[in-house]
Amino acid sequence: MPRIAENRQPAEPTTPVQRDRCDRALAAAARLGAVHGLEHVQMTEVAAEAGLAVGTLYRYYPSKHHLFAGVLSRNVAALRPARSTTPPSDPAVAVADLMAAACRSMLRHPKLARAMMNSVNAVRSETRAWPDTTMRDRIVEAAGIRVPSDSDLRLARLVEQCAYGVLTWAVAGESTAAEAEADLRRACLLLCAGWR
Secondary structure, three states: OOOOOOOOOOOOOOOHHHHHHHHHHHHHHHHHHHHHOHHHOOHHHHHHHHOOOHHHHHHHOOOHHHHHHHHHHHHHHHOOOOOOOOOOOOHHHHHHHHHHHHHHHHHOOHHHHHHHHHHHHHHHHHHOOOOOOHHHHHHHHHOOOOOOOHHHHHHHHHHHHHHHHHHHHHHOOOOOHHHHHHHHHHHHHHHHHHHO
16 A cells, blocks of 8 residues: 655664665665656665665655655765866866766756656755755855855855756756756856856
8 A cells, every 4th residue: 555655854864774774765766766757666666676664765755755855965965076176277167067967967867857856846845945055065166165155155056046947947858958968057157257
């Protein structure tokens, strides 16, 4: 019998064993989502693929939307700008490179990209809060800004919002992956011109 999702915040993993369970769940969801899309993935399948009890999966991810929003969060956390001890020669290009790579990676698996975007929208709308600043922090880091001002953080947030719009457009089939990447690169160069 299908389980009705509870309207609650997911449990936070605090031990290495719990983090491993969550990693396995997210990896399984990503594999299944890339093939089947959100609508055709069942939580029982994800639990079986991850080697977890269904109850354990629901503890950390109360719904499929929480699960696929978690996949997106994990992917964003894995993004890393090119490491350097000196700031980039052109911060706008560095940000454009980071965001284009993120776009390319996400749209490599269109069904999974759609699942992640739809899920993050659902989670945001039900919780009214999405305090994750990881993407914004990655953008500032790519620009080589060690101590960002409020203006820098605002600009990074605008880049993130622009990327979100471009990706939403692409997963809806309104643009190709190549067009989305080119659009995002151009937007970053325009928005971040002040960092040059």
